[in-house]
Structure formats: C-alpha cells, structure tokens
Amino acid sequence: MPTSHSGSVVDGRVRLVLADDEPLLRRGLRVLLEASGHIAVVAEAADGDELLAAVREHWPQVALVDVQMPGVDGLTALRTMLAWPQAPAAAVLTTFDLDEYVADALEVGVQGFLLKDAEPEVLVRSVLDLAAGGAVLDPRITARLLPRLRMASGQRRDVERLRALSAREQQVLELLADGRSNAGIAEELGLTEATVKSYVSTVLSKLGAQNRVQAALMAQRAASPGGGQG
Structure with a gap:
C-alpha cells in the first residue's frame, strides 16, 4: 500500500507524491524536499499501482515517478494518470538510461526529466516549477538527448x-x-x-x-x- 505522510491539504506547500521502488532513495528525496519548507510529500509509492492509488487519494500537485518499477511500471501508470482531468504535473526520475522510454514518456505528457542525483536545490526548484505549470529538464539529460535527437x-x-x-x-x-x-x-x-x-x-x-x-x-x-x- 502507498505510504502516506500527511493529509491531502498542506498549508502553503506543494503536495507531492514520490514513486520509486527503492525505499532508501524515496526516504532521502522526501527528507531533502521537505527540508525546503515549500514541499510536502503526501505519499510514497513503490510501483505503478501504488502511485495511481496515492494520486487518487491525495490529488497532489506534482508526481515524481521512476519509470523502471516492478509490476505496473511507471510509464504505464503515467499513461493512465495523465489522462485524468485532475492529473498532477509529472516528471520522470531517472538515471542516464533514457533512450528506451524517453519518446514514450514525452508522448504520454510528462512535464520533465530529472536525475536522481540532482542537487537538492535543483530538485526543489524543479518541483516548484512543475507545480506552477513549468517544464523541467536537467541540463545533463538535455545534453544526453540532443545528439540522439539531432539524428532524427x-x-x-x-x-x-x-x-x-x-x-x-x-x-x-x-x-x-x-x-x-x-x-x-x-x-x-x-x-x-x-x-x-x-x-x-x-x-x-x-x-x-x-x-x-x-x-x-x-x-x-x-x-x-x-x-x-x-
């Protein structure tokens, strides 16, 4: 079941759901994001099913999602979630192994790609930008994508x-x-x-x-x- 940390309404803070199958990574991200004082992680999810359940329960403003999760993977869950009228802004949490799913992720409507080892201030700013309607791309991801895209x-x-x-x-x-x-x-x-x-x-x-x-x-x-x- 999704791990809930607070209610669906958090005074003045951006409500966020974290989806990744590594508990230690989720815990670390939650600590650094909430330390900013601007973000509340309202739920965590270890797979796509838990992500969808958490979003339906809390209706967060932002979801950070690892694509490569067991069971229902992140991309499948994103495809379902981003078709909902109240869908949160979503960014993919990733390492550098982008090629196999980046096109599909863009097609389903993700608003960004973030590296899991990004600096804390970069992650915090990215979440706030997503909540405000912006798009976020870690420069290192852009550098990786551009040579591939130039071939198109x-x-x-x-x-x-x-x-x-x-x-x-x-x-x-x-x-x-x-x-x-x-x-x-x-x-x-x-x-x-x-x-x-x-x-x-x-x-x-x-x-x-x-x-x-x-x-x-x-x-x-x-x-x-x-x-x-x-």
Missing part, C-alpha cells in the same frame, strides 16, 4: 517551424524552454498570464508540439551545434 529526420522541419514564430513567440519559447511557468513568463515579459497562455498555445500549435517539454527540446535541438538555427 524532423530536425530541419523543427528549425523551419521555429523560424516561423514571431519575435514575441520566440521570446515566450525561450523562457518556456528555460522551465518558466506562465506566471514567470508573464513577469519577465510584462504581460498578463492570460496573454502568455495564449502565446504558449500558439507556439505549441505552430511547432506541432504536444506539450511544453517537447517544445523545449525542439528549441534546444535547433539551437545546438549542427542544429541549423541562426
């Missing part, structure tokens, strides 16, 4: 789509790729959140991206050496 036949098409964006849309995409939420983009550009939301929708549509993470990867791929943007 759609790279030139991505560059062409990026060049079709207006100057303001390019600004929005740059901030989105930096992990900013709509509120963060609005503050940076002096716009309303409603205006930013409209820009983000337009950017995703023009790029043919299903979510913010895909858009961020497309932008970073095109801007990387050999990407063709410039």
